Amino acid sequence: MTTATVATEAGGDNPYALSHLDALESEAVHIFREVAGEFERPVILFSGGKDSIVMLHLALKAFAPAPVPFSLLHVDTGHNFPEVLDYRDRTVERHGLRLHVASVQDFIDRGELRERPDGTRNPLQTVPLLDAIEKNRFDAVFGGGRRDEEKARAKERVFSLRDEFGGWDPRRQRPELWQLYNGRHSPGEHVRVFPLSNWTELDVWQYIAREKIELPAIYYAHEREVFARSGMWLAPGEWGGPKDSETLETRLVRYRTVGDMSCTGAVDSDAGTIEAVIAEIAASRLTERGATRADDKMSEAAMEDRKREGYF
Known part of the structure; x- marks a missing residue:
């Protein structure tokens, strides 16, 4: 039974029961702190989209008043919305964060990637992402994926083990009973971490409203x-x-x-x-x-x- 379920079943008469959003926030904060204790070089994927914005907000809360002990990583396709890039840069400056940018355009210019006929670069992000993870020796990568978004993401655990090539194998998913997370990995492997796994789109927006979080x-x-x-x-x-x-x-x-x-x-x-x-x-x-x-x-x-x- 998840923390959110306990809070829901506790009812309004219990003065110690967490609200639904409080339970989700508490779970995410616990995940951030767990990663900080288990891993050496975590990084937060940050695009300036709403899920990564909420994720960063939770990280700031998890370690306040200390600074966030992770840097940020953005895989820039070169086809991003200008409003979102402006927001990204303002956020990094406001919180004094370190931002790594992995550019799809750089890989195209070097001939390591080729443009697709349909013009979209989203599928081309994988190579720059894996290159940045390897070069910076990131062993845990926070992502804003949620299980309600898409059926493949619904299969994924909060701690998702990736092999030495960055690949995901559903058969290697580990049990996560009682919110116990296993971050063990071999040299060359890393773990993707999803603090918002149990959130829905509606949860995200209700939390943004409650916390008065600015968005693009x-x-x-x-x-x-x-x-x-x-x-x-x-x-x-x-x-x-x-x-x-x-x-x-x-x-x-x-x-x-x-x-x-x-x-x-x-x-x-x-x-x-x-x-x-x-x-x-x-x-x-x-x-x-x-x-x-x-x-x-x-x-x-x-x-x-x-x-x-x-x-x-």
Whole structure:
């Protein structure tokens, strides 16, 4: 039984019972501290997206008033939203953090990666990620993945062992009874750690509202030039959109998730406040990745295939 379940079943009459969000926060803080005690060189994946923002907020809480004992790592596709990169840089400066940037463009320029015909670079992130992990000898890598996002992520444990090639094997997943986490790994291996595993998209937004966490403006309704492709509204950019047959139009949209511009779709929305966003999400029956990420629609097992190769 998880901490969240205990808190839920305890009921409102128990003055010592944690609220649902408090239980999730407590679990995440415990995970951060556990990693700090078990590993030598952890790093937090930070893109400026909402999940990594919440993850960093939890890390700051876990070690306050001391500084966060981890650096940050961003795998930059070169096709990121400018608003998100601005937020990333402001956050790093505000908290005095160290940021490592692994650039997909650098690997393309050196001939180690080649552009895809569809223009998307999200699948190209794996090689720069694994290169950064190896060069910096990171032994634990925090990611913002949640089990509600996608079925492959639902299989993953909080501590996810990766082999010497960064690959994920579901058969090597370890039991995590009573919130006991096994970080043991052999030389060359590392562990991906997911403090938000048990959170939902709604939990994330309710926590953002409670903690008054600032987000990039694109998470709220705004007017933007977009074009339709594969049932999604995509933003134009140097990555290759729109094509001659695709028409730009200005629409009131927002983003539920943020990734490479070439594969992250906007949704029609007038939710300009956090309260409106929460109401919108509560009524939705599609996860944010299922609704707005083209890279997850390449095949039924797209995410799992990429995770086996070393993806987030």
